[in-house]
Amino acid sequence: MTTAVSTRPAISAIGLRKSYGDTVVLDGIDLTIAEGTVFALLGPNGAGKTTTVNILSTLIDADAGDIRVAGHDLVREPDSVRAAIGVTGQFSAVDNLLTGEENLILMADLHHLGRGEGRRRTTELLEQFDLTEARTRPAGSYSGGMRRRLDLAMTLVGSPRVIFLDEPTTGLDPRSRRTLWQIIRDLVDDGITILLTTQYLEEADRLADRIALLDHGKLVAEGTPAELKRLVPGGxxxxxxxxxxxxxxxxxxxxxxxxxxxxxxxxxxxxxxxxxxxxxxxxxxxxxxxxxxxxxxTPDLDDVFLALTGSPNHQKETLQ
Structure with missing residues (x-):
């Protein structure tokens, strides 16, 4: 977890709403995420986490809400938002038939970096993610941890300031998971903001500066990991x-x-x-x-999760 953080918001959403027919997915949630921090969005399946990420990353439209990402209005400046963000989804965007190097060069071409700049950026990222020796191998031959590192490296080709990580370590062994955690910490130390969704509560506990707990389309609690644990008796x-x-x-x-x-x-x-x-x-x-x-x-985040989710009548608890 980072120790010194900015107070300027990288993401701000006020009154975020989304419905599909009569089904309310997001019921007026508010989020403020400071620059250079890890913010974890937790909740049971169907709570609205993926919908929130899809809206903030411009993949779908909100029904209502005042939203700014990386200083840009989401509705009026969607192209500026897209230029400032990166998205690493739960399912890898890696092309298995291309080599690791070719995957990165392809992303550089999509970002219009130019041949020289694209190759420089590719070399830099291969070194940063310890993939240099495997650069000429087809990505389909990579281990799960290597593929996840390549996927995140591809997200960084465009030098985003805000990154959305959806279930980044699903299926990884403990060693690969810890390697990716260190990469995430290093990115945040460089000033990048991470919005993390995960089902691994230990992951959120170790990485997140602040955590929001989403249930039935509402934020039921928000605070640092330590603050959230104090909400639950039993210590x-x-x-x-x-x-x-x-x-x-x-x-x-x-x-x-x-x-x-x-x-x-x-x-x-x-x-x-x-x-x-x-x-x-x-x-x-x-x-x-x-x-x-x-x-x-002391209670852990599992205790918090079980105590505060599952009931549509919970009131939000915000700790500053």
């Missing part, structure tokens, strides 16, 4: 004691704890903050209880 601390005497002494001091005498453990509700842990440790220290191991358990 606790487990103390594991080395002997019965320490366990019994602590149990008498920490009367609000859940006891497990067989395992010599105590469980206490906690938000996992430094302040709450310091308070707990001070209580133990005051009783000279030192022979204990401590582990902190």
């Amino acid at each position: 606790h601390v487990v103390l594991q004691f080395a002997d019965v005497d320490s366990f019994e002494t602590a149990a008498s001091v920490l009367g609000d704890a859940t006891h497990d005498a067989d395992a010599l453990t105590l469980q206490l509700p906690s938000d996992g903050s430094v302040q709450s842990l310091q308070t707990l440790l001070a209580r133990l220290s005051a009783e000279s209880i030192y022979r204990a191991a401590l582990s902190v358990h």
Whole structure:
């Protein structure tokens, strides 16, 4: 996750709406995505994630909404928006019959870069994505991770400032997934804005500066990963004691704890903050209880997802 971010929006959408007949897909959602950040859009299947991305990337029209992407009005300046963005869909755009190098040169031709500039950009991207040695091989012979890297490299040929990544690591093994995560972090460090949709909640947790949770066409929560996790109760601390005497002494001091005498453990509700842990440790220290191991358990994004989606009556919670 990035540590220093811009406050200027790369994407701004106010009152975004889309329906198909009587079916409301997007019900007036608002999004503000800062430049040089990763913004993850999460939600169950059918929540409206793909529709949102398709609208913001000019693939389909919204029914209503004031939308700006990379500083351009989506309705009045669609060509300027298209020139500023890149889209990497869930299904690869790579031509299996062409080599990796030929795929990139084709994209350079489509962007009208010119022969010299196109080859320079191709060489640069092959090096950046560690594909130089495989450049003359047909893309159909690439591994899943290599194909995904080539697909993203093709998206970058036109030097976009905003990139839409739809399920970028689906089907990849853990090593290839982590490689792609590092590539995404490097892109953001260079000032590129990423709008990410993913079903892998760990991926959103690791990459996203902010996350919006979409359900039944509405945004039901928005915030940093840490802020969203605090919306869900269930955080606790487990103390594991080395002997019965320490366990019994602590149990008498920490009367609000859940006891497990067989395992010599105590469980206490906690938000996992430094302040709450310091308070707990001070209580133990005051009783000279030192022979204990401590582990902190906090809700993860899976818990947030399950708690906040599935009901059409959820109210949006925005955390600043």
